[in-house]
Amino acid sequence: MKTYNFILTGLGNIGRTFLEMLSTREQLLAERYNLALKAVGVADSSGAIYAPDGLDLAAVAAHKKARRGVVELAGPGQWRGDGLALVEQAEADFLLEATPTNLVDGQPGLDMVRIGLRRGMHAVLASKGPLVLAYQELAGLSDLTTKSAPALRFSGAVGGALPSINLGRRDLAGARIQRVEAVVNGTTQLILWLMSQGQSYEAALAEAQRLGIAEPDPSLDVEGWDAANKLVIIANAVLSLPTTLADLSVTGIGGVRPAELQAARAAGGRMSLLAVAEAQDGGYRLSVKPTALAADHPLAHLQADEMGIVYYSDICGRLAAAVREEGPGGSCAAMLRDIIEIVQ
Structure with missing residues (x-):
């Protein structure tokens, strides 16, 4: 079975719900796709933590449901910083970007996606801001322009689970x-x-x-x-x-x-x-x-x-x-289908 490491930036309704959903899909992903997904880093407005050995998805989701900052979860010896530094330094296969949509300058999501793609991470977005403000640039850094480049997917940014x-x-x-x-x-x-x-x-x-x-x-x-x-x-x-x-x-x-x-x-x-x-x-x-x-x-x-x-x-x-659909579940499901498409 192939294990892919990911970092998740943004732990609002979409990010938290994605972790909850993923924690209940481990057996399905293994049996149907021979696939395991391991969270090695997460970021919210309080900062970011990086744990190369993996994070407990349910624990992170419960912590956020209690409206607490994710940096409080950092264990002994685990890296702490901000979201941008996490993308710059973490070793991961995927960047999952779910920060709040910012239509003024696209930040911080836009720079995170730029850096992730340049570092060779596949990028899966639920956030619209980077795509609305810089689609052509991001496409140019990805497999949408060059097949050998890391993948850029964003089906959850346009209507949740709707396959627009x-x-x-x-x-x-x-x-x-x-x-x-x-x-x-x-x-x-x-x-x-x-x-x-x-x-x-x-x-x-x-x-x-x-x-x-x-x-x-x-x-x-x-x-x-x-x-x-x-x-x-x-x-x-x-x-x-x-x-x-x-x-x-x-x-x-x-x-x-x-x-x-x-x-x-x-x-x-x-x-x-x-x-x-x-x-x-x-x-x-x-x-x-x-x-x-x-x-x-x-x-x-x-x-x-x-x-x-x-x-x-x-x-x-x-x-x-x-x-x-009700709530953010559709966008989360779309992020998961994007990941599966990329690795298949």
Whole structure:
């Protein structure tokens, strides 16, 4: 059995849940894939620890669930430092990057991924920031440009377990993609659904916050930028279109009127915040905006807790996928499938 060492940067909901999930998958990975994954380093906002002999996944996860800094777990003789130094010094096969998304400069995740790839580590990202701000650079350091380079994977950064990237890159290989439509923001999906039931925008937002789905500052979601970030990644990774946020037209859900929602529902469809890439003049027109979906649209019957994507192509026709998930488990599952893909 082959053992791969990894370091995990970021121990928030995604990082902690990933460790919990992995601690229950050891037998499955061994039996199905002849694979073992060993955590040799972890980092959070308190700092980082490095343990070449391995860390107890369940113990680290429980420590974080108790809202305690990971450096408190360092044993005698174990290295302590910060996250960047961990990536610079640790001997590991994989860097798993799950720090909070930073869309100003991508840090600290961006430098961590740069260093990890340059040191020969495969990089698996749940964080969107590095990809939105520096996709072309990171792709150039990875197997996405040079087959012999370390792998860069990030399927969990675009819709959790939804196979948004894999459908486009793998399953539509050889096809010309004519249009992509995606509902990939859970907060706006819930708010618009609640509004279609008669709630005001303010009440729907408050309910989403009470449920822990919307952030205390929901602007990234409700103004459309989270969906826009994911469309930037799709455009770069799937459509081979060098893209930044400046290339998108983005409209949030703040201006949606109850009458529009009710009309869409009465017609048998619904309104969603739709991210669209449409082939045009040798490139693609990219937009994010609230859109009324007709009753026969593949995404029209997504529930309040579902996300989905549709690809239209010349030889494969229409290809759609949807996912229903609670919490960060989908992103964690996507990170694990990326690791398995890399080592197979």
